[in-house]
Amino acid sequence: MVVNPDTASERMLAMQQRTEIFPARRITVLLVDDQVAMIEAVRRMLSTERDVDFHFCRNPIQAIKMANQIAPTVILQDLVMPEVDGLTLVRYFRANQATRDVPLIVLSVKEEAHIKAEAFTLGANDYMVKFPDRLEVIARIRYHSQGYINFLERNEAYERLTAAMKQEQTRAKEFAALSEMSDALQNCVSEPDTYVVIASAYQKLCAPCSGCISLFRQDTGRMNVVTTWGDMEVSLLDFQQQDCRAICQEVFHPSASEQPNYSCLHLSQASDGSSCCIPVKTQGETLGVISLRCQESLQLNKFVGMKEAAIFRVADHYALTLTNLRLRERLKIEAIHDPLTGVYNRRYMEESLEREILRAERHQTNVGLIMLDIDHFKRFNDTYGHDLGDTILRELAKSVRANLRAEDIVCRYGGEEFIVIIPDIELRDLLIRANHLCEEVRTSVQILHNSQTLSITISLGVASFPEHGNSAQEALRAADQALYQAKKGGRDRAVAASTPMI
Known part of the structure; x- marks a missing residue:
């Protein structure tokens, strides 16, 4: 058979990409059986299988806890054990969130149709009579484990796809908000016109957050709060630049409610929540600062980190708009x-x-x-x-x-x-x-x-x-x-x- 080298290369690349997304999973076997002979027999059967990890539990009461810890890809359990009936244990495994979908093979000393039927009814995937043949045991373990691994990978792929789709939807909304803001700023003829535009942009990008805009006034040499939105509370309507850590440090500055001494002095400390300040700068000159506040439960730093690019883009665009408006106004006067x-x-x-x-x-x-x-x-x-x-x-x-x-x-x-x-x-x-x-x-x-x-x-x-x-x-x-x-x-x-x- 002649193999197309291009097709072979594409196949190798696809396998490599799949391996990067889904690292190879090992087969993990959990045997629940109180008989030492059975445990040793299964251990010997699997000792030559390099990709199989073997675990056992002799106490059925501890089986659920152990399964939660090791995350098996297949469970082998005896039908007759002390303290807990085998069929009851099957019911427990299926009621447990972590083992609900894990393949379960019931082991019994004899073939009984009504017992098998009940086991399957309760959620067992397979049934074997002790002591089974080695090749049969390995084949069934591999068959059920691979099916479960494929199931996990499909779920992970679906979750990745869902997350990617949500991310793209978020980006589309951010892009629409930024585009709308850009068009609105171009129609502004004075600085007060821009306040509503910027407030609206941040309300769309950071819906749970309130905020305010403070701009530097050349005549007073102080920052002046020109607008607020949401339930934003400020402690000072005008303040020195050194009262805002973001301006002093010339970087984005977050603060948390559990660190009140680290918060900016111009923001109210009375209300719960976390706040952050974004400098509005151009060519090293600070034109102002935009402050946002969220409820503490929203974890502002993580929330802002997800939308950091869009949040800073608004600030950068606003800096350019302010510079252009001020230049235009100056040219009118002079x-x-x-x-x-x-x-x-x-x-x-x-x-x-x-x-x-x-x-x-x-x-x-x-x-x-x-x-x-x-x-x-x-x-x-x-x-x-x-x-x-x-x-x-x-x-x-x-x-x-x-x-x-x-x-x-x-x-x-x-x-x-x-x-x-x-x-x-x-x-x-x-x-x-x-x-x-x-x-x-x-x-x-x-x-x-x-x-x-x-x-x-x-x-x-x-x-x-x-x-x-x-x-x-x-x-x-x-x-x-x-x-x-x-x-x-x-x-x-x-x-x-x-x-x-x-």
Whole structure:
């Protein structure tokens, strides 16, 4: 017969996987008999069977207790014993939870049809007359044991499948709750709008738990409880950050009712139960803390551990949402454009650069920087006046914006210096873009002054994150040094920063 090697390999793999899930079970025999001769006879019969463990009990009163301890795969019991009738013992075995389904073979000195019938009626699986043949004993033990082992494995497989299905159902519910929360947070236009969304998310994920949200206020330097849900009790409506162990330790912090001195000071100690705090953080900055409390009987640590990923995902998502909302609010309050040139101001440049660098770190991309200023700008101001200088700045800004993509960010850095932030661009392409800007300004920017046409040139320094620095400051410094080299080299040119030595 020719065996397909692929089929054989698949079969071996399946057997290996099955062995990992269901470790090989040994056959465990329990003999209940008061006769020493019978015990020794069965022991000798099984002595050569390497996968069979043999146990015996001479006292039928102790048989149930012993069976509970050794978990036999088959029970052999005598029909006639002192103190307890054999058929009564069969009834006891079948009434006992641990031995209810274990195969049971009744041993008797004679063949009696009505006794056999009663034994089978009470739940016996087999009947043998003493002293049986060795091969017959081994065959029956193996047959019944293997059937029982298969029964146990089927039950275990069913339990595993049921647990897996419940876990998948839980994950599906968690995913739905997280998706719903994400959509709701995107529609929030202010921080108070987010409180209901986060409370609802935790109520769905941790239904038995109550909770509260506390956020850090810059004006007071304290944490402020902004909302609660369920029967959550707090001892302080506002508190110092050091009153919360989760903030101090910068990690998830659980506490149990049996350790009240270890609980956070801002949570009420009056009610029974266990609590935990989850920091709301982004980029090392603590924005707030989410506190949950459950009844002690629910074993909060175990309960939260099962849903840890979802619980922390809500906190992380909330941290990003708060950061975005606060940035949006700050940009509304502050002027983000330079009033003279119409491009973004330095404050917006700094915020945008930090944001683009964080995005680049997440997506493993680059951020390009071009720092430029006008050659001999002071000479224009001194010769033609500051009004003409302002006109030059406006025309330069217009030209630079016209020659960049819509997603590129042009900012006035200060005086005649400008910064261009170009996301997701390689250094080679960035330098090409800078040279194009240099040429466009030289040939296209022309200013009329008293019937005289004036033209300007610019010098540009080019740098890229993370190639020229691991932070915004380092990248800006590299671009500034490259700009200095462009000026030193004769102006009206673009120079790329040199790669730092490692």
